[in-house]
Every structure is written in C-alpha cells, then in structure tokens.
Amino acid sequence: MSEKKIRDVVRPNVVDGIEEYDNPLPPWWVWLFNLSIVFAFVYLIWYHVLDKPGLDEELALDRQELAQKASLQKSAMMSGDGLDTIVKDPKRVEEGQGIYVANCAPCHGPSGEGTVGPNLTDKFWIHGGTPDQVLSTITDGVPAKGMIAWGPILGPQKIESVLAYVLSLKDSNPPNAKAPEGDAY
Incomplete structure (x- = not known):
C-alpha cells in the first residue's frame, strides 16, 4: 500500500x-x-x-414608463403645432410620397384617387379623418378590408411621413377619383 x-x-x-x-x-x-x-x-x-420591487414589478414599471413615453411622443406629434410642422416640412412630405408610392399606391392609386382602397383626396373618410384616426388606420391597418398594419413594417418615422403626404393630398382633385365613401371631416 x-x-x-x-x-x-x-x-x-x-x-x-x-x-x-x-x-x-x-x-x-x-x-x-x-x-x-x-x-x-x-x-x-x-x-x-426593505420591500424593494422584484423583477416582475420592475418589468411592469418599465412597460408603464415606455407606454407613457410613447403616448407623450404621439400626443406631441399629433398636437396642432406638431402636425403643422410635419405637413409643412417638404422633406417629410417628399419622403412620405416615396413610401406611399412604394407601399400604398397599388390600393389607393398613385395620386390617392382610390382604386381598390378608398379615395384619400376628398373630405370623406371611412375610418375617421382626424390626424389621430388616420395615423391609427395606417399604423394598425384594417384587416377586415384587406389593409395590413403598416406600423410594425414601416416604424413611427416613416408612418409620420406617410401621414404628412396623405394629409397633403386633401383637395388635390386627381383625375378618375373614386366616389366619396364614409363621413365628411
């Protein structure tokens, strides 16, 4: 051993x-x-x-803070001054036109006159014509009518640009415009 x-x-x-x-x-x-x-x-x-918050509480607080920031950002953008700034900014409208032509023109026509989708140049809107409602329609889409939600695809900046372009189309009276649909705004 x-x-x-x-x-x-x-x-x-x-x-x-x-x-x-x-x-x-x-x-x-x-x-x-x-x-x-x-x-x-x-x-x-x-x-x-000491009763400090746990992971679940911290996650809930972070989500709440993020939602508040998003709503503040959205409300700031949708205020009269914020909207006027976006619509009057030629760069944003031009950027929005490019995005619109690439994604929206097949259904709404190259000038917003409406083909499969509704006319965007008159004062009649199916899902609401206020800037908030138009933004919501673009972001969330209308799945029942075949419009996809563009928010996750384009992101907030591009959605704002498209909104600026769509709002600039008002009263442009393009040729072959589709008949009015929805309520007047």
Missing part, C-alpha cells in the same frame, strides 16, 4: 469494514458556500424587509 497523505484522517466509525476519511473541503467551495449565505441574507433584507 502507498503511504497516506498527512491530511487524511480516518474517522472513527467503520461500517462493514469500510473506513471513511475526514478530508477538508476545498477552499473555493467553502468560500462559495459562505458567499451564498451572505447573498441569501442580503436578498432577504432587500426584497422582504
């Missing part, structure tokens, strides 16, 4: 002729164990004694 290590100490209990050594645990394991106990106490105090 080989010589035993000095650290090996035989425990006094022997079961079925099997001897058991009493070796110390590795230092890294002892440190990890002690740190986990310290972490448990800190966790207990932080979340249960």
